[in-house]
Amino acid sequence: xxxxxxxxxxxxxxxxxxxxxxxxxxxxxxxxxxxxxxxxxxxxxxxxxxxxxxxxxxxxxxxxxxxxxxxxxxxxxxxxxxxxxxxxxxxxxxxxxxxxxxxxxxxxxxxxxxxxxxxxxxxxxxxxxxxxxxxxxxxxxxxxxxxxxxxxxxxxxxxxxxxxxxxxxxxxxxxxxxxxxxxxxxxxxxxxxxxxxxxxxxxxxxxxxxxxxxxxxxxxxxxxxxxxxxxxxxxxxxxxxxxxxxxxxxxxxxxxxxxxxxxxx
Amino acid sequence: xxxxxxxxxxxxxxxxxxxxxxxxxxxxxxxxxxxxxxxxxxxxxxxxxxxxxxxxxxxxxxxxxxxxxxxxxxxxxxxxxxxxxxxxxxxxxxxxxxxxxxxxxxxxxxxxxxxxxxxxxxxxxxxxxxxxxxxxxxxxxxxxxxxxxxxxxxxxxxxxxxxxxxxxxxxxxxxxxxxxxxxxxxxxxxxxxxxxxxxxxxxxxxxxxxxxxxxxxxxxxxxxxxxxxxxxxxxxxxxxxxxxxxxxxxxxxxxxxxxxxxxxxxxxxxxxxxxxxxxxxxxxxxxxxxxxxxxxxxxxxxxxxxxxxxxxxxxxxxxxxxxxxxxxxxxxxxxxxxxxxxxxxxxxxxxxxxxxxxxxxxxxxxxxxxxxxxxxxxxxxxxxxxxxxxxxxxxxxxxxxxxxxxxxxxxxxxxxxxxxxxxxxxxxxxx
Numbered sequence: 001x002x003x004x005x006x007x008x009x010x011x012x013x014x015x016x017x018x019x020x021x022x023x024x025x026x027x028x029x030x031x032x033x034x035x036x037x038x039x040x041x042x043x044x045x046x047x048x049x050x051x052x053x054x055x056x057x058x059x060x061x062x063x064x065x066x067x068x069x070x071x072x073x074x075x076x077x078x079x080x081x082x083x084x085x086x087x088x089x090x091x092x093x094x095x096x097x098x099x100x101x102x103x104x105x106x107x108x109x110x111x112x113x114x115x116x117x118x119x120x121x122x123x124x125x126x127x128x129x130x131x132x133x134x135x136x137x138x139x140x141x142x143x144x145x146x147x148x149x150x151x152x153x154x155x156x157x158x159x160x161x162x163x164x165x166x167x168x169x170x171x172x173x174x175x176x177x178x179x180x181x182x183x184x185x186x187x188x189x190x191x192x193x194x195x196x197x198x199x200x201x202x203x204x205x206x207x208x209x210x211x212x213x214x215x216x217x218x219x220x221x222x223x224x225x226x227x228x229x230x231x232x233x234x235x236x237x238x239x240x241x242x243x244x245x246x247x248x249x250x251x252x253x254x255x256x257x258x259x260x261x262x263x264x265x
Numbered sequence: 266x267x268x269x270x271x272x273x274x275x276x277x278x279x280x281x282x283x284x285x286x287x288x289x290x291x292x293x294x295x296x297x298x299x300x301x302x303x304x305x306x307x308x309x310x311x312x313x314x315x316x317x318x319x320x321x322x323x324x325x326x327x328x329x330x331x332x333x334x335x336x337x338x339x340x341x342x343x344x345x346x347x348x349x350x351x352x353x354x355x356x357x358x359x360x361x362x363x364x365x366x367x368x369x370x371x372x373x374x375x376x377x378x379x380x381x382x383x384x385x386x387x388x389x390x391x392x393x394x395x396x397x398x399x400x401x402x403x404x405x406x407x408x409x410x411x412x413x414x415x416x417x418x419x420x421x422x423x424x425x426x427x428x429x430x431x432x433x434x435x436x437x438x439x440x441x442x443x444x445x446x447x448x449x450x451x452x453x454x455x456x457x458x459x460x461x462x463x464x465x466x467x468x469x470x471x472x473x474x475x476x477x478x479x480x481x482x483x484x485x486x487x488x489x490x491x492x493x494x495x496x497x498x499x500x501x502x503x504x505x506x507x508x509x510x511x512x513x514x515x516x517x518x519x520x521x522x523x524x525x526x527x528x529x530x531x532x533x534x535x536x537x538x539x540x541x542x543x544x545x546x547x548x549x550x551x552x553x554x555x556x557x558x559x560x561x562x563x564x565x566x567x568x569x570x571x572x573x574x575x576x577x578x579x580x581x582x583x584x585x586x587x588x589x590x591x592x593x594x595x596x597x598x599x600x601x602x603x604x605x606x607x608x609x610x611x612x613x614x615x616x617x618x619x620x621x622x623x624x625x626x627x628x629x630x631x632x633x634x635x636x637x638x639x640x641x642x643x644x645x646x647x648x649x650x651x652x653x654x655x656x657x658x659x660x661x662x663x664x665x666x667x668x669x670x671x672x673x674x675x676x677x678x679x680x681x682x683x684x685x686x687x688x689x690x691x692x693x694x695x696x
């Protein structure tokens with residue numbers, strides 16, 4: 001049975017242990033962490049270890065930075081790689097599954113002016129492979145995984161569809177690199193949610209469930225029955241995380257979410 | 266770990282989904298088929314009640330002004346891949362045909378209201394959100410009214426089929442005698458794209474196809490108006506009329522849900538059950554098909570003639586159970602119900618509807634056994650259904666005794682009814 005987790009910023013409480021209590025109370029099984037840059041995540045190691053020792057379930061973390069591995073600026077790229085590398089090690093240390101990152105976020109969209117990015121597609125590709133290859137190897141050596149997240153066309157232009165991410169994974173050829181599929185982005189980018197999952201099934205490492213409008217599941221028009229059946233069909237047994245924006249106060253709108261997803265998972 | 270049979274069934278249904286409906290099989294059957302869609306929806310509701318509703322919406326979009334739900338709605342991009350296609354039917358030239366899609370002029374067994382109810386029951390909130398029952402009820406009423414008026418060609422209260430294709434059991438031995446008086450010389454030079462996807466020994470012959478095309482041409486050339494008094498093929502099929510009666514019972518439930526009067530539907534189901542009584546043939550312990558032209562009831566034991574057992578208030582239920590579990594069918598040692606009498610001299614265990622076992626029929630038979638309290642027999646049949654679908658990659662049909670697969674694979678209703686059998690909560694009609 002898939003664990004259903006919720007990101008930590010949605011949970012009240014001044015410690016992970018207290019947040020976890022609330023998560024359980026709301027029907028979730030665990031927490032998805034958020035990992036900031038400047039080695040902030042590594043600085044949380046004592047807190048994270050204590051939470052782990054106290055039984056807090058936190059299998060994944062979602063990177064929270066202003067620059068990413070596909071940055072136009074080489075120094076920022078290098079920093080993103082260094083941060084992710086550290087975050088992978090932290091997750092390994094607390095017995096987690098992995099860390100997720102997009103290619104970039106908010107840096108450039110081919111759907112918005114000036115439409116043409118300042119870098120060629122070949123350079124884009126090289127930049128991604130150069131960053132992802134070593135990070136994937138590092139993940140393997142740490143026994144965790146790096147999850148590459150396709151974002152919708154308005155937020156990123158480098159990796160938009162699950163198949164884009166799968167192509168990179170095939171090229172890099174490392175078990176340390178997998179896809180995180182986010183249903184909100186999929187709703188914009190994919191032709192068919194079910195066939196998108198089916199087509200890259202062996203490469204799915206993590207799943208984030210958001211509705212069509214990026215709100216919590218149930219607040220939009222994604223077909224959650226189809227989502228659940230498809231995860232069963234592809235044999236996905238890992239966690240499903242709620243990263244969504246919320247349609248109302250967390251304490252009101254989040255408790256129905258695990259109930260909804262459990263109908264189908 | 267190998268994916269479970271349920272996982273693979275879901276994957277077949279997802280792979281055969283087109284965006285609005287499910288192909289029976291991507292190669293052999295490239296359009297939307299009427300009774301396939303209803304069987305598919307019954308299983309697809311376990312994947313997505315929304316998709317299952319869309320499946321039936323897409324089918325109902327092809328309804329004619331006279332109420333008929335056509336046998337096929339054609340995909341204009343695949344017209345060369347199946348014969349007869351939309352070029353043959355030219356449906357848009359016919360009065361009352363839909364002007365948004367090309368369809369065949371024939372129909373298939375009326376299992377639709379039953380499927381609509383089951384899809385609704387799978388997620389009443391989703392159904393209500395989509396106004397599913399409100400939208401489909403008038404369409405289903407019109408469909409049943411077409412059958413009650415235009416298709417009662419024998420005047421005995423049963424619907425007649427006008428083509429073997431309308432039975433869904435195309436080359437069943439039930440149609441042999443009537444088909445023998447149909448000329449095998451159609452104008453249309455027909456091709457057999459079906460033979461690219463299945464062995465010729467597992468499909469109807471060219472001789473049969475010649476007669477099929479002659480009939481279809483004749484019906485088409487009379488504008489599909491059901492007024493042709495010299496038309497040579499009018500048969501009262503026990504399965505077609507049983508599904509019609511079950512669908513009336515489903516309409517009663519839909520009517521109640523919508524705050525309308527269910528009584529006319531319950532009454533109609535009873536009338537059909539009584540009228541079916543005239544097709545019962547004591548010597549074969551099952552129902553035959555009446556040839557309206559000759560007035561004779563064809564006395565051959567087929568799966569069509571056993572499945573009136575689906576009807577809850579059937580006076581012959583015990584006899585039918587004995588026949589189904591006896592030497593002509595499951596008592597012959599078959600793993601799945603043969604489509605034709607296992608003791609018949611002309612049984613052909615690998616040829617389409619002349620012996621092979623089909624998964625929709627097995628599911629209907631298990632449901633029928635369940636309706637009459639034979640849970641053990643129903644469960645055993647259900648287990649065989651799942652096992653044979655599992656090991657053979659959801660075949661179109663199997664040889665009933667060995668269980669070897671035939672026809673196409675990854676067949677949608679096989680996957681759908683496998684999933685339904687795995688997930689259902691008892692064998693009741695309206696679960």
